[in-house]
Amino acid sequence: RPPPVGAAGQDLGEDRKRKRRRGGKTDWLAEGDVAGLNRRIQLVEEELDRAQERLATALQKGMKVIENRAGKDEEKMEIQEIQLKEAKHIAEEADRKYEEVARKLVILEGELERAEERAELSECKAADLEEELKNVTNNLKSLEAQSEKPSLKKLLSGLSGQSLREQGGIPLHQSTDRQCDSMPHDRSAAATHASCALFSQASVHRSTGCSQAGNTSASLSTYRSSQGVYSEKEDKYEEEIKVLTDKLKEAETRAEFAERTVAKLEKSIDDLEDELYAQKLKYKAISEELDHALNDMTSL
Numbered sequence: 001r002p003p004p005v006g007a008a009g010q011d012l013g014e015d016r017k018r019k020r021r022r023g024g025k026t027d028w029l030a031e032g033d034v035a036g037l038n039r040r041i042q043l044v045e046e047e048l049d050r051a052q053e054r055l056a057t058a059l060q061k062g063m064k065v066i067e068n069r070a071g072k073d074e075e076k077m078e079i080q081e082i083q084l085k086e087a088k089h090i091a092e093e094a095d096r097k098y099e100e101v102a103r104k105l106v107i108l109e110g111e112l113e114r115a116e117e118r119a120e121l122s123e124c125k126a127a128d129l130e131e132e133l134k135n136v137t138n139n140l141k142s143l144e145a146q147s148e149k150p151s152l153k154k155l156l157s158g159l160s161g162q163s164l165r166e167q168g169g170i171p172l173h174q175s176t177d178r179q180c181d182s183m184p185h186d187r188s189a190a191a192t193h194a195s196c197a198l199f200s201q202a203s204v205h206r207s208t209g210c211s212q213a214g215n216t217s218a219s220l221s222t223y224r225s226s227q228g229v230y231s232e233k234e235d236k237y238e239e240e241i242k243v244l245t246d247k248l249k250e251a252e253t254r255a256e257f258a259e260r261t262v263a264k265l266e267k268s269i270d271d272l273e274d275e276l277y278a279q280k281l282k283y284k285a286i287s288e289e290l291d292h293a294l295n296d297m298t299s300l
Contacts, residue, residue, distance in 0.1 A: 073293055080286050080293075087283045094276040098269060105265050112258040119251040126244045133238070 073296070077290065077293060080290055084283065084286050084290075087279050087286065091276060091279045091283065094272050094279065098272050098276070101265050101269050101272065105262060105269070108258050108262055108265070112255060112262070115251050115255045115258065119248055119255065122244050122248040122251065126241055126248065129241050129244070133241070
């Protein structure tokens with residue numbers, strides 16, 4: 001295209017020059033803005049990189065903290081689970097011991113009641129035996145008093161006379177009959193018969209007295225044998241009283257031992273109840289701590 005000619009052409013050229021100068025200035029300004037924007041972008045990118053690095057470092061630290069805390073929480077939970085198992089085991093053991101002690105207490109109470117019943121029976125039997133012994137003693141005393149009477153002494157003297165006559169070899173009435181048979185035959189039959197009758201009557205009376213003495217001797221021997229029986233019974237009763245007294249003492253000793261055992265068992269029951277209550281409180285505290293730990297882990 002050919003350049004314009006004249007003033008109009010010159011004005012047009014100047015306008016173009018001015019436009020070019022303006023365009024160059026605008027381009028220069030635009031390039032400066034672009035460079036500034038590029039620097040800002042670069043700064044922002046560097047800041048972003050640093051922020052990402054800080055974020056990564058913070059994340060790593062946070063993860064380490066969380067992992068450490070999680071590990072500690074896991075260890076703590078394991079320890080608490082072990083403690084919980086131990087607490088449950090201790091509680092079960094305490095319940096078992098409590099039941100066993102309660103069972104033993106019931107058994108000992110039954111044995112104590114039976115021992116008391118046996119002691120009462122022994123006391124009653126001992127009282128009965130003492131009463132019977134008193135009766136036997138009174139009977140023996142009465143028999144001894146009867147043996148000291150004069151009639152019994154006379155009977156004893158009669159017995160001694162009978163024994164002397166029996167030592168002669170022939171009873172008195174038989175000797176009298178023989179004397180009557182051996183009398184002379186020249187006497188009259190009436191006198192002979194009368195004298196023999198008198199001798200026979202006397203001998204009968206004597207034999208009657210001897211039979212009475214024999215009965216008295218039998219009574220005395222019966223008394224002596226009964227006295228021996230009573231003496232044996234008395235010894236037997238005394239032995240039974242001694243045995244029952246020993247049994248009573250043994251029952252009292254067992255009752256005292258049972259009472260002491262019951263007291264010890266009651267104390268053991270109280271201790272076990274206190275221990276069971278403490279273990280329940282410990283179990284409750286461990287459960288609450290586990291719940292808090294689980295809530296903390298859930299919130300993370």
